[in-house]
Amino acid sequence: MPENRTGAVAPGRPRVDRPVLLGIIGDSAAGKTTLATGIARILGDQQVLIICSDDYHSYSRAERAERRITALHPDSNQIEILEQHLQLLRRNQPILKPIYNHKLGTLEPAQYLAPRPYIIVEGLLGYHTRAMRDCFDVKVFMEPDEALRIKWKLWRDCNLRGYTSEEAQDELKRREEDRLRFIQPQRTFSDIVINFYPPKNDDSETGAHLDVHHLLRPTLPHPDLSPLIEAGARNGLSLELCRDRDGKPVDVLGISGGISEEAAEGLENLFWEMLPEAPHMRNNHVGEFTDVDGESRISHPLVLTELLVAYHMVKAAHGIHAV
Amino acid sequence: MPENRTGAVAPGRPRVDRPVLLGIIGDSAAGKTTLATGIARILGDQQVLIICSDDYHSYSRAERAERRITALHPDSNQIEILEQHLQLLRRNQPILKPIYNHKLGTLEPAQYLAPRPYIIVEGLLGYHTRAMRDCFDVKVFMEPDEALRIKWKLWRDCNLRGYTSEEAQDELKRREEDRLRFIQPQRTFSDIVINFYPPKNDDSETGAHLDVHHLLRPTLPHPDLSPLIEAGARNGLSLELCRDRDGKPVDVLGISGGISEEAAEGLENLFWEMLPEAPHMRNNHVGEFTDVDGESRISHPLVLTELLVAYHMVKAAHGIHAV
Numbered sequence: 259m260p261e262n263r264t265g266a267v268a269p270g271r272p273r274v275d276r277p278v279l280l281g282i283i284g285d286s287a288a289g290k291t292t293l294a295t296g297i298a299r300i301l302g303d304q305q306v307l308i309i310c311s312d313d314y315h316s317y318s319r320a321e322r323a324e325r326r327i328t329a330l331h332p333d334s335n336q337i338e339i340l341e342q343h344l345q346l347l348r349r350n351q352p353i354l355k356p357i358y359n360h361k362l363g364t365l366e367p368a369q370y371l372a373p374r375p376y377i378i379v380e381g382l383l384g385y386h387t388r389a390m391r392d393c394f395d396v397k398v399f400m401e402p403d404e405a406l407r408i409k410w411k412l413w414r415d416c417n418l419r420g421y422t423s424e425e426a427q428d429e430l431k432r433r434e435e436d437r438l439r440f441i442q443p444q445r446t447f448s449d450i451v452i453n454f455y456p457p458k459n460d461d462s463e464t465g466a467h468l469d470v471h472h473l474l475r476p477t478l479p480h481p482d483l484s485p486l487i488e489a490g491a492r493n494g495l496s497l498e499l500c501r502d503r504d505g506k507p508v509d510v511l512g513i514s515g516g517i518s519e520e521a522a523e524g525l526e527n528l529f530w531e532m533l534p535e536a537p538h539m540r541n542n543h544v545g546e547f548t549d550v551d552g553e554s555r556i557s558h559p560l561v562l563t564e565l566l567v568a569y570h571m572v573k574a575a576h577g578i579h580a581v
Numbered sequence: 582m583p584e585n586r587t588g589a590v591a592p593g594r595p596r597v598d599r600p601v602l603l604g605i606i607g608d609s610a611a612g613k614t615t616l617a618t619g620i621a622r623i624l625g626d627q628q629v630l631i632i633c634s635d636d637y638h639s640y641s642r643a644e645r646a647e648r649r650i651t652a653l654h655p656d657s658n659q660i661e662i663l664e665q666h667l668q669l670l671r672r673n674q675p676i677l678k679p680i681y682n683h684k685l686g687t688l689e690p691a692q693y694l695a696p697r698p699y700i701i702v703e704g705l706l707g708y709h710t711r712a713m714r715d716c717f718d719v720k721v722f723m724e725p726d727e728a729l730r731i732k733w734k735l736w737r738d739c740n741l742r743g744y745t746s747e748e749a750q751d752e753l754k755r756r757e758e759d760r761l762r763f764i765q766p767q768r769t770f771s772d773i774v775i776n777f778y779p780p781k782n783d784d785s786e787t788g789a790h791l792d793v794h795h796l797l798r799p800t801l802p803h804p805d806l807s808p809l810i811e812a813g814a815r816n817g818l819s820l821e822l823c824r825d826r827d828g829k830p831v832d833v834l835g836i837s838g839g840i841s842e843e844a845a846e847g848l849e850n851l852f853w854e855m856l857p858e859a860p861h862m863r864n865n866h867v868g869e870f871t872d873v874d875g876e877s878r879i880s881h882p883l884v885l886t887e888l889l890v891a892y893h894m895v896k897a898a899h900g901i902h903a904v
Binding site for chain 2: 346351352366
């Protein structure tokens with residue numbers, strides 16, 4: 259194996275001759291776009307194409323209301339076309355991607371997109387069918403603490419999508435059934451479940467000091483995290499063998515939001531060292547997010563999350579996750 | 582060969598397991614839509630998907646004016662996506678087809694289309710690249726007499742597309758260069774060139790009494806037309822060996838617009854007999870077109886033209902034009 263002890267990608271290894279696909283799937287306002295943007299910054303914005311699977315909605319907001327169907331239901335999405343487009347992109351072909359205007363809730367003319375070396379697909383439905391799942395090299399499922407997700411969603415719908423507080427609350431209720439029926443069941447197909455949650459001592463936290471758990475399934479060859487764990491043990495970095503809610507054993511990587519600046523940077527350096535292309539990739543925007551006061555901030559647990567997923571993408575690009 | 586002397590398709594022969602594709606390419610107002618609609622009526626509207634390749638325009642009318650580019654230029658069309666969609670349809674896959682609103686000159690949200698047993702692609706650009714041409718089973722190029730085409734175009738642009746007479750004239754001039762550069766060169770790749778023209782004794786004819794020439798290239802196995810020619814000789818049906826304008830030998834089938842009702846019906850019956858599925862296919866709308874006075878009429882040369890092309894489609898569907 260062309261890897262060293264920590265699982266770093268060997269530099270100079272040739273790249274696979276097709277795009278590498280990452281899925282970031284999860285419910286509305288689960289942090290998918292923030293994560294996708296951060297990973298793209300690490301891999302290089304010019305190298306990455308981000309596609310929102312919600313662009314494949316078949317109906318406008320008004321048409322969904324008429325038909326009494328939610329945006330989460332597979333029947334209100336062009337599932338067959340999304341499958342086809344993922345297959346085309348994986349074969350290095352361009353697509354004519356539909357566009358859903360999230361602000362106005364309307365369908366717009368489709369847009370030509372050429373593939374890029376890395377493709378991130380983020381949205382509600384991405385692991386719904388076998389044909390879709392088979393297209394991804396790395397599958398992430400975003401599952402923040404539910405009370406936290408609701409705070410994020412209400413903030414966004416009211417501040418960025420023009421809903422009143424009442425409309426946004428109603429929308430949450432209307433979606434609940436389909437969320438459990440169609441979004442949640444996709445969790446089981448992911449390689450990594452990412453769960454941001456408020457620390458024990460502060461229920462009201464929604465931003466930079468959130469803790470995060472990564473549930474690591476053995477469907478991906480995760481890096482040997484022991485040097486990181488040793489370095490981070492006193493700073494709230496942990497790795498524990500746990501049972502998932504379905505009873506199956508998993509590794510849970512914990513990163514505390516209370517980590518000190520110094521310790522975080524030390525850990526981040528260790529992560530960067532695992533990425534052979536890292537010298538070109540480092541920048542000051544990794545881990546950036548918009549807090550619910552509208553301010554841009556950095557979260558260290560988010561930096562480490564982005565680095566871990568980016569690591570898997572670079573590894574897949576070098577053919578180490580052979581299919 | 583499972584064919585009888587006249588080249589009729591043997592009934593009961595199994596159908597190929599992919600859609601059969603017909604191209605009807607030519608300049609604006611060359612009669613493409615009329616021919617496509619007529620052939621679809623023969624093959625059965627439920628069996629046929631008609632796609633307009635002009636839906637793959639990249640720009641709205643306003644954007645083209647800004648960029649000083651015509652709709653005929655390959656750079657103002659999604660050529661790569663059109664190629665991909667033709668390949669997908671031929672493999673029996675659905676597509677998400679863009680839509681160009683011809684009346685308003687605007688791009689609209691794309692639409693899901695499932696393949697059907699017969700697919701007709703009509704428009705300006707369809708044989709521009711090798712990849713496109715390779716998708717068709719039968720390639721028709723529409724080339725009416727140029728003075729006649731201009732009459733048809735002016736009538737349509739002013740009566741159906743909201744242009745003033747001056748605007749329509751300007752548009753013709755603006756397109757002339759690209760017509761010669763991009764539309765005309767596609768002629769050479771067609772199996773059949775269809776040329777409607779006014780009879781010698783009436784230059785002003787634009788409808789039911791137009792004559793038609795079919796230039797039949799040896800790239801398709803044309804039916805043995807001798808029984809038809811014998812039956813039609815005294816009625817203005819002719820078959821002549823000619824030199825095409827490029828000097829290459831071709832067969833030219835001539836059908837006179839002055840043919841009598843009785844003779845036309847006799848000939849049409851002979852054609853119908855060559856189509857094993859014909860009993861299900863006969864209907865009263867074959868050969869229908871809208872004349873420049875806005876009235877719906879039947880043209881016998883058009884009926885025979887539609888039947889000849891439909892014959893090739895049925896033959897291809899039974900795998901007789903093996904690729």
